[in-house]
Amino acid sequence: MEHIAPLIQTVLWVGLIAGIVWRFHAPIYGLLVALQKRIETGSNVKAGPFEITDQLKPQDPISQKQKAAVEIQEVVESEDQVATTMNSMADRTTVIQARYFQAEDLVLRAIQAEYGAPLNRQVTAGRDSGFDGLFVSGGRTNVVEVKYIAGKGQYPKIKPAIQRLTEAIQQYGWPNSQIILALVFEHEDDVKHSKELLSSAFAQNVVPVVVRVFTMVQLKAQFGVGEQNEGCPGSPPDLREKPCRPVNLT
Known part of the structure; x- marks a missing residue:
């Protein structure tokens, strides 16, 4: 038994x-x-109990190239023509193009480090023209828009970009979302009051807009790219006429 x-x-x-x-x-x-x-x-991007059902996928190279070309052209058109000393428009565009891609790369690294969350770069949910960055932190979906300001003068077209992102977020029905507008300046002097002015301009936007301001000097120092002194060799053409001195970030 x-x-x-x-x-x-x-x-x-x-x-x-x-x-x-x-x-x-x-x-x-x-x-x-x-x-x-x-x-x-x-896995899809998930914010708390909500999951983005339209699966994110990398934006194809042609779309990335087209979007970057539009952004770079906006920078070229908004730059102060008097301060430019380059011999040709092609040379000037090439310099700005290189700085634009560097600025975008560094600022997305900075935002990812700040929030401590993996950031998806150059992605699309299918029915949009692409996002510079998208990540989830604290149950909130963050869509990142990067704008590079090369020199003194008018800003690139920021309002249409915010409107485009707002419409895309509403179209997808993503709740608890916000837009992070990351501005990267070459000149520290241009930073003054920019955050306050733009925050006020988008205060009533349907999707909340958080304005973040950076300088190339700050970003390069943060990631050890190398010292960049205002007015030193290697700076964009509109900076070369200024004396070579470190930029005070405090």
Whole structure:
């Protein structure tokens, strides 16, 4: 009898497990299929109980190139023509293009480090012209728009960009979202009052807009790219006529 008891106990456990599997086979199968798809395709951006159902995917190179070309042209057109000493428009555009991509890379690194959350770069949800960056932090979806200001003069077209992002977020129905407008300046002098003015300008926007202000000197120092002194060789053309001195960030 003492040998039969363990056998009966084993049979009961097997029967119990088989009964559970039979009773809940559909949910278990669905869970395994969902887990497999999650592993194969990667997870969607999730903010608390809400998950972005339109799966984010990398923006294709052609779309990235077109978007960057528009952004760079805006910078070129807004730059002060009098302060430019380059011999040709092509040379000037090439310099600004290089600085634009460097500024975008560094500022996205800075934002990712600040929030401590993985940031998806150059992504699209399918029915938009692309996002410079998108990440989730504290249950909130953050859409990042980067604007590079090369020199004194009018800003690039910021209002249309914010309107475009606002419409995309509303179209996708992403709750608890905000737009981070990251401005990267070459001149420290241009930073003054920029944050306050733009924050006020977008205070009534349907999707909250958080304005963040950076300088190239600050970003390069943060990530050890190398010292960049205002007016030193290697600076954009409109900075070369100024004396070579460190920029005070305090």
